[in-house]
Amino acid sequence: MPADREMILGKVRDALAPLHERAKLPSYDGAVELARTRADAADPMAEFAARIRGVNGEVVPDAPALAALLRTRGWMRGYCDPALWGSLEPHFGEGFHVELSFDRARVDDYQFGITRGAGAIAETGTIILNDTTTSTRLAALAPWAHVAVIPRKALHGDLMAAVAALGSDPNVIWCTGPSKTADVEGILIEGVHGPGAQIALFTA
Numbered sequence: 441m442p443a444d445r446e447m448i449l450g451k452v453r454d455a456l457a458p459l460h461e462r463a464k465l466p467s468y469d470g471a472v473e474l475a476r477t478r479a480d481a482a483d484p485m486a487e488f489a490a491r492i493r494g495v496n497g498e499v500v501p502d503a504p505a506l507a508a509l510l511r512t513r514g515w516m517r518g519y520c521d522p523a524l525w526g527s528l529e530p531h532f533g534e535g536f537h538v539e540l541s542f543d544r545a546r547v548d549d550y551q552f553g554i555t556r557g558a559g560a561i562a563e564t565g566t567i568i569l570n571d572t573t574t575s576t577r578l579a580a581l582a583p584w585a586h587v588a589v590i591p592r593k594a595l596h597g598d599l600m601a602a603v604a605a606l607g608s609d610p611n612v613i614w615c616t617g618p619s620k621t622a623d624v625e626g627i628l629i630e631g632v633h634g635p636g637a638q639i640a641l642f643t644a
Contacts, residue, residue, distance in 0.1 A: 484562035491565025495617030497638040503531040518552035521575040542579040553579035557588030563598040566616045570609040585637040
């Protein structure tokens with residue numbers, strides 16, 4: 441088995457050897473214009489809320505509403521980015537068990553994860569995560585419910601604006617609603633490769 445593995449990896453290395461540098465990224469400066477009708481584009485927050493609901497995601501208006509939602513669904517044990525917990529803790533109250541350090545060895549213990557989001561896209565209801573703002577990627581992708589706390593100023597109107605704001609972060613994830621797959625028999629199943637509930641909370 442080790443010999444087979446080395447043989448396969450050797451072929452991959454040989455195939456990549458001639459590629460001394462990566463191809464340049466295309467220029468998005470006005471080069472692509474999507475043909476679309478966006479009736480609610482004048483109100484990005486309303487547009488985002490409508491789009492994320494359309495893919496079975498959710499928006500909560502404030503921290504008390506978030507705590508109430510988690511409690512109603514019985515999601516009482518989870519993780520929160522330490523940078524966020526100071527402003528959220530007063531609204532959670534009794535019964536919640538929130539950890540500020542994510543233990544990989546107990547990944548199945550967490551019912552929810554609250555992390556910072558790098559941004560969002562109104563046009564598609566997409567939440568943007570990256571390594572710079574996400575305290576731990578596993579906390580955003582492993583628990584059943586993921587809550588992204590996003591600054592209102594980071595809500596982009598459309599895909600082109602979001603692409604222009606990508607920056608140089610080495611890892612960017614665009615999450616449009618809960619994780620989904622329809623690989624088996626074309627049946628859509630949510631929560632297979634990631635969160636089964638995707639929740640956005642916008643802050644000033």
